[in-house]
Amino acid sequence: MHEENTPADPDALLSLVQQLKEPSQAPPPLPRRRGKQRDFSALSFRLLAAVVVVLRTFKDSEVHKLLSRDCRLRQGLGFARVPHRTTIGRRLRAQGAETEAQSAALGVTSQ
Numbered sequence: 001m002h003e004e005n006t007p008a009d010p011d012a013l014l015s016l017v018q019q020l021k022e023p024s025q026a027p028p029p030l031p032r033r034r035g036k037q038r039d040f041s042a043l044s045f046r047l048l049a050a051v052v053v054v055l056r057t058f059k060d061s062e063v064h065k066l067l068s069r070d071c072r073l074r075q076g077l078g079f080a081r082v083p084h085r086t087t088i089g090r091r092l093r094a095q096g097a098e099t100e101a102q103s104a105a106l107g108v109t110s111q
Contacts, residue, residue, distance in 0.1 A: 016054065017047050017076045042098055044078040045091045051077070052092065060089030 021043075048063070051073070057063055064085040067074045074082065083091075 013051060013054065014072060014076050017051065017073070020047055020050055040083055040087075040091070041078060045095060047077045048088070049092055049095045060085045060092070063088050063092075 052058060052063060055066070057066065064082065067077075067079065067082045067088075
């Protein structure tokens with residue numbers, strides 16, 4: 001029988017991340033830009049945005065501390081290392097525009 005996760009269960013957040021990962025597919029590749037390429041995938045930050053909303057932790061410094069302390073969550077999100085706190089804040093703020101662009105690209109059919 002499937003056991004329901006409660007907020008007191010430490011693995012509830014990890015199971016939420018796994019549920020969000022299952023239906024998602026890799027976003028279409030973005031055109032290469034000049035300069036340093038991104039170290040972390042868009043999917044990782046999309047999952048992190050969901051965790052931030054669930055935990056109601058909106059400060060990038062708090063999210064950085066969370067990722068520093070919880071190795072299993074960091075690996076579940078797909079981060080090889082902890083991103084810098086300004087990177088976290090910048091990428092989470094830009095998440096809305098990236099998600100809209102990916103949704104629009106998925107809606108386009110090739111004929």
